[in-house]
Amino acid sequence: MKIFLICLYAATALWAQTINAVCAVVMDKAITLYEVENAAKADRISKEEALNRLIDLRLREAKIDELRLSVDEDEIDLRLEQIAKRSNMNARGLREALTARGINYQEYRENARKAILSEKLAAAVLSSESIPIGEEDVERYYNQNRAKFTAPSEITVIQYASRNERSLREVMQNPMLNLPDVTQTTQTLSAKELNPVLYATLSATDTGRFTAVFPAGDRLVTLLVRGKKGSVQRSLQDARLEIYEELRREYEDRSIANYFAKERARTEVVILREVK
Numbered sequence: 001m002k003i004f005l006i007c008l009y010a011a012t013a014l015w016a017q018t019i020n021a022v023c024a025v026v027m028d029k030a031i032t033l034y035e036v037e038n039a040a041k042a043d044r045i046s047k048e049e050a051l052n053r054l055i056d057l058r059l060r061e062a063k064i065d066e067l068r069l070s071v072d073e074d075e076i077d078l079r080l081e082q083i084a085k086r087s088n089m090n091a092r093g094l095r096e097a098l099t100a101r102g103i104n105y106q107e108y109r110e111n112a113r114k115a116i117l118s119e120k121l122a123a124a125v126l127s128s129e130s131i132p133i134g135e136e137d138v139e140r141y142y143n144q145n146r147a148k149f150t151a152p153s154e155i156t157v158i159q160y161a162s163r164n165e166r167s168l169r170e171v172m173q174n175p176m177l178n179l180p181d182v183t184q185t186t187q188t189l190s191a192k193e194l195n196p197v198l199y200a201t202l203s204a205t206d207t208g209r210f211t212a213v214f215p216a217g218d219r220l221v222t223l224l225v226r227g228k229k230g231s232v233q234r235s236l237q238d239a240r241l242e243i244y245e246e247l248r249r250e251y252e253d254r255s256i257a258n259y260f261a262k263e264r265a266r267t268e269v270v271i272l273r274e275v276k
Helices: 002-019 033-043 047-067 073-086 091-100 105-125 135-144 165-173 196-204 236-265
Strands: 022-026 029-032 154-162 183-190 214-216 219-229 269-271
Touching (some): 022 033, 029 047, 033 047, 047 105, 073 105, 091 105, 091 196, 154 196, 165 219, 196 219
Antiparallel strands (some): 022 029, 154 183, 154 219
């Protein structure tokens, strides 16, 4: 028994050492094999590529610390209010629309925080650069990606509503089920009737599929998409700001990547362990 416990302890210790083995050190910040393996699995990339991404991340974190950049809750709230306003919603409507799409609200806030922090970093390191995006770039993107700005003109859904989430989950497993605490209403909706986020969710939901369960007033709701008809093309004028923001992000991402590639070339990065 003692021999077994000693072997088990030794195996556990060896496993822990392997998992916590340091692969690289970037400006006194370690990157472990555990981090590399998790990143590779999460992003479905090779361990070598995962290590390179983590090295770049450490460089960015060091720069953020150096510049003392941060994002507070008020900034996140303001960003979400701006997003909601662009979609003709208030903050509560945005939260409900996100829930309908199966998006965790706290994760969405965290992504907003990261986006704001990235924008601050870009503004700091690219402060002397102008963004070379003109009207012709916006028009070219629109013409090359017209399908991104097309949606059904009408969507027929069955709305299932209840105060009992468990009952809704049962109906989602078997739409033919009739439960006394679940009401059903068939509706044909147009783009003009719904906020853009929810309509985009329904457009992206396959026929015969349910949306996620989301709150609506004092009840919970899920929508079963039964059919889609017609096609509505958003105008260039309507999509212009959205396209410009997309092109701006792409430009900043490339510029930031180039900046940190140069930073990496002049920063001491110690590779202690090869990963394959």
